[in-house]
Amino acid sequence: MANSKFEYVRAFERPDPLLPNTFIVIRLDGRSFHSFSARHAFTKPNDIRALHLMNAAAAAVVRDLPDIAIAYGVSDEFSFVLRRETTLFERREAKLVTTVCSSFTSWYVFLWPQFFPETPLVPPLPSFDGRAVCYPALGNVRDYLSWRQADCHINNLYNTTFWALVQQGGMTTQEAEEELKGTFAKDKNEILFSRFKINYNNEPEFFKKGSVIFRDYTDVLPSAAAPDSSSPAAAAATAEAQETATTAVPREKSKTQIEKEKKRAKKAQVVVEHVDIIQDAFWEKRPWILGDR
Amino acid sequence: MANSKFEYVRAFERPDPLLPNTFIVIRLDGRSFHSFSARHAFTKPNDIRALHLMNAAAAAVVRDLPDIAIAYGVSDEFSFVLRRETTLFERREAKLVTTVCSSFTSWYVFLWPQFFPETPLVPPLPSFDGRAVCYPALGNVRDYLSWRQADCHINNLYNTTFWALVQQGGMTTQEAEEELKGTFAKDKNEILFSRFKINYNNEPEFFKKGSVIFRDYTDVLPSAAAPDSSSPAAAAATAEAQETATTAVPREKSKTQIEKEKKRAKKAQVVVEHVDIIQDAFWEKRPWILGDR
Amino acid sequence: MANSKFEYVRAFERPDPLLPNTFIVIRLDGRSFHSFSARHAFTKPNDIRALHLMNAAAAAVVRDLPDIAIAYGVSDEFSFVLRRETTLFERREAKLVTTVCSSFTSWYVFLWPQFFPETPLVPPLPSFDGRAVCYPALGNVRDYLSWRQADCHINNLYNTTFWALVQQGGMTTQEAEEELKGTFAKDKNEILFSRFKINYNNEPEFFKKGSVIFRDYTDVLPSAAAPDSSSPAAAAATAEAQETATTAVPREKSKTQIEKEKKRAKKAQVVVEHVDIIQDAFWEKRPWILGDR
């Protein structure tokens, strides 16, 4: 269609491609969730309905965008890791981060009534800000996920102790805050156990570990040891091998290969688990997620 | 709280402040709205419910963020213009664009049942991508808005003619497309009038002009001619005067001033109009929006 | 010519266009000039040969790149201001900043023997780092230049007093530093006058004001009051008018116009002056530099 003389303003748009061959992490954070959760009477320290809602929204986003290799969520935040070879939206930063952010928000509001059937949403509505960060090496992105899961533990231990002091110990929130100032992990464990008979180790994995979302290919792949050469596992291994190889010229995939992978991705179930992703075990068992070396 | 050794990964986050003293435009676009609108049986060429829903979501965002000076919407897109002096979120690009985008999406899904009481949302859910663009001069941001409104006109004339050929003329969509290939505005006007007795000028302003959303200070300000020195109009005038002055050292506002402005902003109604914003008249009447020079 | 399979690595280059319609300032700073100036026995507090060399190198850069509207230098730094409408190197940041930086360095080393005939260059050689900054409004770029000139004054007053204490007052550099700690401008003026009979106001303008380099059109333009419509003054006025106009659609220049301007630019002499650029007088007299409003 015809254009107007005003179209020159498009030249002010800045290109924003993210560096190729890096893992792209998109992290969303709830905006003003402190007051939002209070207004909607979230259970403290963890509201299981709210966490399930976060996971359901995130899983929908993962299902929608096959280039997301894994997602990790805790509290009101969620991180989505895109494969290093992704060319989704030509890796344009704003497009990627807003699409994930908007899509997640859409699901969050849409699914709200399923998880909070008795609690209608009351404005100000929930919203999420987001950012994209690139990680050049496998170790870096593993460390990113470890950082978030370590944070989950630190925060959950604190919150569990804090709310025990308030809800069972009869303290005001200010008193509880004062009580915990300067304490270490073992102090908090001690408070929980001696005063409230709570063994932190027995707390639900859901709260201690957060939520890990990924495509489970274990049923799809005949064998982890000898994956078909066009399988996701093989693709991941290839990608990683390229990272350290003496050349990294991207290999073109045949249309048949791409089709095969798409079919497999559709068959694969998107699962939510509450497991350790700091140690190697999780990753060694699932080499297709980020690669096996 | 304590940090883990993994926290070094934060160093990979890139700072993204937008250039100070520029107008920031955040434009949202519906993702895959062609199929979304088909799936939800939108009326063609314009679905009044869908447009009202877009406007309601946008108005909620404008109400929420007083730094938005004006918003302009057409079809499945909306542009939000932030004042050039805004320091919202320290002008961080990702934070600004994702907050507006997520907030808009949240309202869109939340309000859906009000505007489509008979049409439940069916996944894939609606979502919006977004981008931020900086405009250094008043003329540039006026031209940006003119560009969008000129586009609205061009598209609406096309769509009105196209759907007349299909719905009233019995053409297939392909035949209609063929018919309109290479035609100019006057040709389309002619087709509409001679074949369907439609005078395009009499089409609703809503469709021809799109939607303009802003705070209406006309009731709040005692007189446009002599605004109080701490009024938004005066503030805007000051900002603009600085643009061409021999110095542009930012002036600190007193707390009283800031409080006064906040009160006025709350009193001011957020209005939705379907008017020309290409010509000067709209702007001269409302100097507080972008400034009066 | 043929390409290799390795050429995919070009995709890692990031586009870096600077925002259109902003003034681009490129500032160069001498690297390790403290030791460089000591090694080459620069006179303290100001070495007139070194300053003339800086100016000669900067003037050569200005002559080479007509899109530079004005340059300002002090000590071992120089700022070059490009017109807001420049499209030099498509406004690519790295290309602009490295070209100015490399070109300046080239002239500095090449001209060294003319200004330091008795002092051969001894490695480590002089070099300069650079950066580009965009300024959206005339007031901002005027303030930038005012900032540098105010800094020049502050530093020169300090250095003049410091070296008087050392060279004429017999203090060690450490004692002089101690003596000046916490002093205000009037204190330093007082020290200079009471102890060394130096009236700071009588110090050379060269040292107090730094160096301003620009094309002098006063001989070229028949009259400042009524400039020909294709003159640089008119062009500048146009550019500035656009800044505040209700539209800023860039006007295409005819080839004749461009040729005329080029001829005028060649005729115009590049001059070096040591004058105040904080007040309006300088700018009002030379409307062609940055525009007259």
Place this chain on the structure above:
Amino acid sequence: MANSKFEYVRAFERPDPLLPNTFIVIRLDGRSFHSFSARHAFTKPNDIRALHLMNAAAAAVVRDLPDIAIAYGVSDEFSFVLRRETTLFERREAKLVTTVCSSFTSWYVFLWPQFFPETPLVPPLPSFDGRAVCYPALGNVRDYLSWRQADCHINNLYNTTFWALVQQGGMTTQEAEEELKGTFAKDKNEILFSRFKINYNNEPEFFKKGSVIFRDYTDVLPSAAAPDSSSPAAAAATAEAQETATTAVPREKSKTQIEKEKKRAKKAQVVVEHVDIIQDAFWEKRPWILGDR
């Protein structure tokens, strides 16, 4: 020292840190070297003096900045590769690229008389533009260098044939261009051999391979097989191992380690070689340059 009210303009400077843990390549290109080389009567197709001058300038830059792992030059361009763990200038893009660019230019002009004793520099002076590009994986940066060396070969074969046609074959430059249009490598080899008895394989490695500059640790390291744990080789191995390890938390080096490495770097000679860097042999022999896997 005191600041002025104008200092707010610093807020317009944008931070520009390059992504951590990526190889940084800085490539310089001669500006208008076609006319520069003609004006200074460079020998065609290769002027050995000009190439030696480029190498001398580059070697000086490499000596000056120990974070440069390797440099590669051909014709009027030079690429400098910084180690992926470098924190030089906090990895600020403009600072890095201008420092390398200015420093190189400075040496080029300074050393000119040594390499062109009979040919004084005549303005316009030589200058170089520059850019920085990040490469996330070892394979990518190897491919970058392979790209440049493959280009060197392609261009040198073309130029050798072109100038043989002109200088020995009596063609005009236009006729030679016409003659070579659409030819492949084997065609050019054939032209060289059948018409001019030139076996391209016997052309100097200098011209066919370009120039590779690096620190030679072979004399410094007692044994490549068992490097001391604080040796550069070990450091490189560590860096690379981290790339694929399950964690990449940066290890702090002790001061003793850093001192040791500095001493070794000083002892190590900066060498210029004309060898193949596309195959693995070069790299396997020198694991300290980019790492050994």
